[in-house]
Amino acid sequence: MNNLLSNVVLKQKAEIRYISEAAYVQRELSSKLESALGADAIKVIIGPRRAGKSSLALQTLRGKNFAYLNLEDEDLPLEFLAEEVLACFDQQYPKYEYILFDEIQVLPR
Numbered sequence: 001m002n003n004l005l006s007n008v009v010l011k012q013k014a015e016i017r018y019i020s021e022a023a024y025v026q027r028e029l030s031s032k033l034e035s036a037l038g039a040d041a042i043k044v045i046i047g048p049r050r051a052g053k054s055s056l057a058l059q060t061l062r063g064k065n066f067a068y069l070n071l072e073d074e075d076l077p078l079e080f081l082a083e084e085v086l087a088c089f090d091q092q093y094p095k096y097e098y099i100l101f102d103e104i105q106v107l108p109r
Helices: 003-020 028-036 053-061 082-092
Strands: 066-070 098-102
Touching: 003 053, 003 066, 003 082, 028 053, 053 098, 066 082
Parallel strands: 066 098
Antiparallel strands: none
């Protein structure tokens, strides 16, 4: 397993736990997104920078078992395999039901 990647996932897990416990103003769109979680399709939240997309996703996933990776993290290795990410998720987020990739647009291809 990629130790650097594993360390980033562990660090972000602690950060996201702290962030997701913060008080947020309930957004109407969150309940609509929550009802869409049952569908197998990938959900993408788009919008301008700093508009609250990540906060909306976290609000929607609050209380659910989800894995998280912010791909804009400067500590993230430049290259890694999807299998390595999933192995880290399996280790850090047992029995996760959802995956939240934050800032996924930074990935090449």
